[in-house]
Amino acid sequence: MKVAIRTDASSQIGTGHFMRCLALAESLKERGAKTRFVSRHLPEHLRSMLAGKGHEFVSLDRTQNDMPLDELAHAHWLGVSQAQDAADSIRVLSDGAWDWLIVDHYALDTRWESALRRTTKRIMVIDDLADRQHDCDMLLDQNFYADMQARYANKIPSHCELLLGPRYALLRDEFRQLHNQVKPRNGSVKRILVFFGGVDVDNYTGRAIEALSEIGMSGKCVDVVIGAQHPCREQIKAACVMHGYICHIQTDKMAELMAAADLAIGAGGSATWERCCLGLPTLSICLAANQQRQIADAAQEGYLYSPATNKELEVVIKTHTIALLENEYLRRLISRRAMHAVDGRGVVRIIGNMGCSGIAMREVNEDDSEKLFEWRNHSGIRSVSRNAELIKWEDHQKWFSSAMCSTDRILLIGEIGDVPIGVVRFDKHEGSAEVSIYLVPEDNRRGQGRNLLLSAERWIMHKRPDIKYIRASVLGGNIHSQHLFLGSAYRVEAAHFIKQL
Structure with a gap:
């Protein structure tokens, strides 16, 4: 592509x-x-x-x-x-x-x-x-x-x-990975992150540093992040040294800094969803007219904290930082709601919709019966199946005939060119379906599991829009499949992996 x-x-x-x-x-x-x-x-x-x-x-x-x-x-x-x-x-x-x-x-x-x-x-x-x-x-x-x-x-x-919506937030993969590791914030604030975008031409960062210095950050670590082209770069560095803050310039560790922080102060824009993904309670400052609706609606939903005020920036930051430091319940609520809204898997969803995998999905036909029988009985497939026994040809014929006649069972084969790479089965129940997937044994196209799954999901969304949720059951020892579903925007619920289409 x-x-x-x-x-x-x-x-x-x-x-x-x-x-x-x-x-x-x-x-x-x-x-x-x-x-x-x-x-x-x-x-x-x-x-x-x-x-x-x-x-x-x-x-x-x-x-x-x-x-x-x-x-x-x-x-x-x-x-x-x-x-x-x-x-x-x-x-x-x-x-x-x-x-x-x-x-x-x-x-x-x-x-x-x-x-x-x-x-x-x-x-x-x-x-x-x-x-x-x-x-x-x-x-x-x-x-x-x-x-x-x-x-x-x-x-x-x-x-x-x-x-x-933010379920499609364009976040780098490290945010998705850390989302599964961090917990909603509890307890006191020990670390504060200040970030007003990669440019910050009006030096809101410097004004935020001044406001925080008036509060007094004794016993707290303050990380200040600026871009390589910040117009007041040397001034920011000097202010951080003066107040004992840590200045990060054009860092590639933003996800780690957000995960480590207990409270953030910053602008709207794309960083909003990065902070939400990692459950970081934020005092969000609107710096542009085109961000007003976004920030106001997100605040109304509880994803961040953004006071409606016309006061000077330093006053706003000082007053409301103190309020957030003193309100553990509000910070905890924002953290939980933000993490629920953004799971870090937006890029995976988008790529699935773009059909990037190069895999074409088709429905199984009568000519595929022998191939499915051979693949399903391969030792590598049986070892991760609920039924690990060899399947008899007669039993397979009955199963295949029933599957072909059923309106609630969907059998798909994924192909690259004319070469089959895997099989995906959906068993429908009301508005959801349980998925089962395997790659063609001994094929040299390793690493195509996620692409196959996303291509099958896209087929379902277009051909069977009545299916709104997909569930997957994975054997406890099948770590590869667990990673497959987690990496394809599924969430873990009880013993199942679940995804909303």
Whole structure:
């Protein structure tokens, strides 16, 4: 699969759009996709990051022309007209057909997307604003809004697939892993994390440090995180030394810092869902008009704490940090609700919807009976099955005939090209189904279990939308299967793995 990504990062735009695209690109690349980033504005350290991670990068000409900018609220972010950007993007993507074009940019709308149709099979838009028309096949808005389902009405084509809410949050895989390890916060606050985004052009970080110093952090550790391009970098470093805080510059340990903290102070945006994933109670400060609804609705739902006030930032931070330090019940409540809302498996869900695996699913037919009999009796398959005994041919024929006639049993084979790689069975019960899965024995395509499972889930969502939940029962000693389901966005409930489609 070939995936192109159009996004920018700068002191004006910030780094959030780029970082969430990178989280998606990393998982796509892990699954064998070829990825190419296309940017007009991207700092050198982020270009180096892409090169280090093995992603292609193409830079668009930053020279502005005389064509007027469009009327969109964020048109100035682009620096050129959409028509010019579309022409430039088409030129750098004309060296082959792309399976997906992902665009994450507030300054681009249906005009740019329609022009780029010639370069790609499908277009995915990542948006937060719902303030313009789109021509796309999939739209992702990872934010929580009280009216999520209605925000994009009449703004997308009728065929467009909507992925809405923080269950689709674009988080790096370390957040998913730590989500399963950390616990909701209890007890007193021993460690505070301060982070106002990768750029923080107005130095909210410095003002937060000043506010905390007035409270007095005796006995508490304060971690302050800034980006490599922070405009007051040396000033922040000096302030941290003065107050005994720890300053982290362009850290790659953000997930670990969040997991270690008991309270966070920071901006909205993508970091909101990182903190929620790790159950970190947060005093969230709205720094941009386009974050007001997101933060207010998330606070109303109990995912974070954000007071509605017009007071000076230092006063807000000082007053409400003290309030949170003194209110263990509120911190515990926020931590639990936040962790429940964001499980860190959003990227897995999105990739499943994109059909990235390259695996085609088909229903089993009569010609498959002998192959299923041979595979099912393989010692490696029997060893992880509920029934480990050899199955007789006569018994298999009866089972297969019954399965083919049943409306509640779905048998699928996954294939790459014409080569079968695995079998997935769904046994339906009311609105749920129990899944059973195995890879074709002695096939050389190891590591395809998760891709096979996600492809089967996508088939179910399209062909059997009446199935809303999938359950899986795994033998206690089958560690591989346990990891498979946990890594595919299933949650553990009693002795089962459960996933909502």
